Amino acid sequence: MGEYKSTREYIKIKHNLCGNVYDSTPENFLAGKRCRKCCFDKNKKSAETFKNEVFNLVGDEYQILSDYINSKAYITFKHKNHEF
Secondary structure (H helix, E strand, C coil), rough: CCCCCCCCEEEEEECCCCCCCCEEEEHHCCCCCCCCHHHHHHHHHCCCHHHHHHHHHHHHHHEEEECCCCCCCCCCEEEECCCC
């Protein structure tokens, strides 16, 4: 959407699939760094997937006590002997 000036100057880019408009440098775009909105949505893990991953790692040794939101939000676990 913006006019190219140099490889390191930000320009507006529109992702045609989702319509998201964002600023990026041509250098980053050509390196594969694309639409953050779609990248986040594609990589977002469901609560059920997270529970299954925890179970596959530790079995029933841990119980998840709070809701899984994303990889940056804290959650509460209960170990057979204590909570943390």
